[in-house]
Structures are given as C-alpha cells and as structure tokens.
Amino acid sequence: MLVKLIVNNEPKVFECETGEFLLDTLRKYNYLSVRRGCDNTSCGVCTVLFDGKPIPSCSLLTVRAEGHNITTVEGIQEEADKLGRIFGDEGADQCGFCNPSMALTVYAMKKELCHPTEEEVREYLVGNLCRCTGYIAQERAIMRYLEDKS
Amino acid sequence: MVITEFLKPKSLEEAYSIYNSEGKNQIVGGGAWLKLTLKQADKLISLDDLGLNSIIQTDKSVEIGAMSTLRSIEISEEVKSLYEGILSQACHKIMGINVRNLATIGGSIMGRLSFSDLYPALLVMKAKLVFYKSGEISFSEFLNNPKRDKDILLKVVIDKEEAKGFYKKVALTALDFAVMNMAISKTKEGFQISIGATPSMAALAIDTIKYLNGCEAITEVEIKKANEILLNEIHISDNIRGSKEYRTELVKTYLARGIRQVTKNVG
Numbered sequence: 001m002l003v004k005l006i007v008n009n010e011p012k013v014f015e016c017e018t019g020e021f022l023l024d025t026l027r028k029y030n031y032l033s034v035r036r037g038c039d040n041t042s043c044g045v046c047t048v049l050f051d052g053k054p055i056p057s058c059s060l061l062t063v064r065a066e067g068h069n070i071t072t073v074e075g076i077q078e079e080a081d082k083l084g085r086i087f088g089d090e091g092a093d094q095c096g097f098c099n100p101s102m103a104l105t106v107y108a109m110k111k112e113l114c115h116p117t118e119e120e121v122r123e124y125l126v127g128n129l130c131r132c133t134g135y136i137a138q139e140r141a142i143m144r145y146l147e148d149k150s
Numbered sequence: 151m152v153i154t155e156f157l158k159p160k161s162l163e164e165a166y167s168i169y170n171s172e173g174k175n176q177i178v179g180g181g182a183w184l185k186l187t188l189k190q191a192d193k194l195i196s197l198d199d200l201g202l203n204s205i206i207q208t209d210k211s212v213e214i215g216a217m218s219t220l221r222s223i224e225i226s227e228e229v230k231s232l233y234e235g236i237l238s239q240a241c242h243k244i245m246g247i248n249v250r251n252l253a254t255i256g257g258s259i260m261g262r263l264s265f266s267d268l269y270p271a272l273l274v275m276k277a278k279l280v281f282y283k284s285g286e287i288s289f290s291e292f293l294n295n296p297k298r299d300k301d302i303l304l305k306v307v308i309d310k311e312e313a314k315g316f317y318k319k320v321a322l323t324a325l326d327f328a329v330m331n332m333a334i335s336k337t338k339e340g341f342q343i344s345i346g347a348t349p350s351m352a353a354l355a356i357d358t359i360k361y362l363n364g365c366e367a368i369t370e371v372e373i374k375k376a377n378e379i380l381l382n383e384i385h386i387s388d389n390i391r392g393s394k395e396y397r398t399e400l401v402k403t404y405l406a407r408g409i410r411q412v413t414k415n416v417g
Contacts, residue, residue, distance in 0.1 A: 018153040018154070018155065018156045018194075019151040019152055019153035019194075021185070039185075040185055040186055041182055041183070041185070041186075041245075041249055042245075042325060044246060044248060047248050050251070053221075053251045054247055054248040054251060055248050055249075055251045055252050056182075056248050056249060056252065058185070059181060059182055059184065059185055059249075059252060060181060060252060061153075061156070061178070061181060061184070061194075063156045063196075064178070064181065064196060064198060105247070105248065123242075124247055125246070126245070126246040126247070126324040126325065127245055127246020127247070127248055127249060127324075127325055128246065128248075
C-alpha cells in the first residue's frame with residue numbers, strides 16, 4: 001500500500017506492508033539515522049518526532065502515521081550540530097549509536113520544558129539507553145545545551 | 151505480524167460493526183505493545199479519526215477520552231487536580247516519554263494488564279468507564295467482568311472530589327514493570343485502597359477499606375491491624391521481579407506510609 005507522510009517537512013509517498021512499522025519504512029527509504037536497537041519499545045534508539053513529540057518508531061504502524069509530520073535528526077541539523085559539539089566538549093560521545101535519538105528527545109524537551117532541573121531532565125530522558133557512558137557527561141552536556149541561547 | 155486490512159472508520163457505529171464482523175478483528179489503542187502481543191489480525195481497526203483523545207472538564211467530573219495518551223494525561227492540569235494528582239503520578243512512572251506519547255489509557259484498560267500502574271489509581275478514584283453500546287460501568291466491575299471486550303471504550307470518567315491521595319510504584323529500574331504498585335485515597339466517605347502487580351491484577355482491598363472506615367481514629371494501632379487484614383485478603387506471590395517476601399514487606403511499608411499521608415490534616 002502507499003502511505004503519504006511528511007518527513008523533515010518534505011511530503012513523501014512510501015510503499016509499505018499493512019503491518020509494517022515506521023522504523024522499517026524509514027530505514028528502507030534510507031533514513032539510516034533512525035536506528036534499530038531492541039525493536040520492541042524499550043531502548044529508545046529508534047525515536048523520531050511525531051508531530052513534534054518523541055515516539056518509538058519501532059512501535060508505530062506506518063499506516064497510522066499517514067498525513068503526520070515525522071522528524072528525524074536530519075530535520076534538526078543545526079540544533080543537532082550544536083548539541084553534538086557540546087557533547088564532544090564534555091566527553092559525552094562514545095560510539096554514537098544513540099546520538100540521533102538522544103538529540104531528537106533533547107530537542108523536544110528544550111521546546112517543551114522551561115528551565116528544567118537536572119531531575120526533570122533525567123526523567124524526560126528515561127528510555128533513551130546509552131550503553132557506553134554512565135550518563136554523567138551527557139547530563140552535563142544537555143544542561144549546557146538547554147541554557148544555550150545561540 | 152500479519153495484518154490483512156487496516157481500517158480507519160469515520161464513525162463509532164462503523165468501527166463497532168467492523169470489530170464485531172466475522173474474523174479475527176482487533177482495535178489498536180496506542181499500539182505500544184502491538185508488536186509483542188498481536189501476531190495476526192484480519193482487520194485492525196484504528197480509532198484515530200473518532201475524536202476520542204481529549205480530556206474534558208465538566209461541572210462534576212473529568213472525562214478522559216479512551217485514545218488520550220499517557221503523556222497527555224500525565225501533564226493535564228485537570229487530571230492533576232483530581233485526588234492530589236495520583237493518576238498523573240501513575241502515568242509519570244511508566245516507561246519513557248516516547249512510549250507515553252504512544253500508549254493510551256484505552257489500550258491500557260482493554261489490555262487487562264496485571265502489571266498496569268494505572269489500575270490502582272483508577273480504582274481508588276472510583277473511575278467509571280463509558281462504552282459505546284453497553285454504557286457506563288465502574289472500572290472495578292469491569293476488571294471482574296470480561297463481557298465488554300467486544301464493545302468500544304469511549305472514555306474514563308472520574309468525579310471531582312475533595313480527596314487526599316497517595317500513589318507508589320516500586321520497580322527495579324525506571325523502564326521495568328512494577329514489583330508492586332499501590333494507591334490510597336481518602337474522601338469524606340472514607341478510604342479506598344488498591345494494590346496491584348503483586349503480581350496479580352489490581353483490586354480494591356475491600357476488607358481493609360471496611361475496617362478503616364469503621365475506625366473512629368487512625369493511629370499506629372489501626373494501621374497495624376489494617377496491614378494484617380490486607381495481607382489476608384490480597385494474593386501476593388513470587389515472579390521474576392520479586393519474591394513473595396519482598397513484595398509483602400513493600401506492601402506493609404507503603405500501606406502504613408500511605409495511610410499516614412492521607413490522614414494527615416484531614417477530618
């Protein structure tokens with residue numbers, strides 16, 4: 001079947017199976033920044049923004065996304081670059097596998113929460129697993145990014 | 151997962167008749183557990199176009215549409231104002247925000263999930279469910295009566311009450327299911343207590359509620375007695391997340407803390 005989506009502000013038409021999940025469709029069409037980790041709603045690396053809200057793309061049927069706005073990390077390039085540089089400065093980067101989904105979630109958080117505390121940041125990021133770091137450097141970087149006005 | 155047909159009905163009547171037509175038909179709520187729970191469906195029915203995702207405040211109650219996401223319930227000011235926000239707190243501790251942006255209250259209820267963190271809160275708030283064909287039923291009655299499973303849940307109604315509330319979930323990690331969850335409320339009519347994920351399905355602790363409502367004052371003596379009654383009436387057992395002994399200690403500890411909290415400064 002054909003499904004019309006808006007990906008990173010561009011209208012797209014994708015061919016997919018009825019029971020196909022958004023993660024599979026996006027990867028099939030070369031949005032490879034959307035990663036496959038656990039593939040069952042637990043690890044967070046497949047997160048995309050669905051009308052601006054983070055959702056696990058492994059668990060949303062592509063047909064249900066018809067007509068909606070999907071944002072991958074390519075759609076927030078400028079903010080992702082900024083966050084990436086701060087991550088680098090703070091030594092929060094290791095393998096990078098979780099970075100795109102983390103960047104999207106942090107971006108959504110910056111839009112949603114006003115001056116969140118460290119505790120609120122930690123709670124917002126539950127379900128974004130990083131298997132390299134201990135999250136400390138990431139938290140430092142994220143707090144810096146949230147205060148960044150540039 | 152094999153889905154023969156995906157349908158997005160434009161009316162409730164259409165959704166209902168498709169759901170009850172021949173074949174293995176399934177309604178999709180948020181879909182957060184779809185991959186883990188559904189292997190095959192002839193017709194998968196989406197309620198996305200039926201306007202069931204709003205949270206409305208009326209004079210007497212707050213009405214939560216069945217397709218409201220857990221995140222929208224968590225941050226709703228109307229929901230936060232009910233029973234000191236215990237339903238918001240219950241939502242807040244479920245998985246991550248990305249999952250809560252997908253999962254719906256309707257899916258959580260119709261799934262009859264013994265691990266659900268919402269059930270104890272809904273039970274002690276005396277939540278009512280409104281179905282398309284069969285009308286209103288209390289959530290407590292729904293849990294004991296599987297007959298409505300071919301009907302469509304429209305909304306969850308919670309009456310506004312002057313109430314104290316206590317909610318506690320214990321889990322080994324933020325992403326895990328509960329080892330135990332508990333909610334306690336106190337209104338002018340008295341206490342409501344519900345324990346879930348023990349790992350049996352949440353239920354109201356009827357005997358304990360009756361005992362506490364008969365007490366003139368609540369002191370440590372009554373709390374101790376309430377704990378004895380509670381442990382006799384609820385079923386606690388082992389599973390991979392926790393032993394019976396550990397769960398029993400949690401129940402005892404949090405029942406006492408919860409009762410103390412809801413009896414503080416109220417008549």
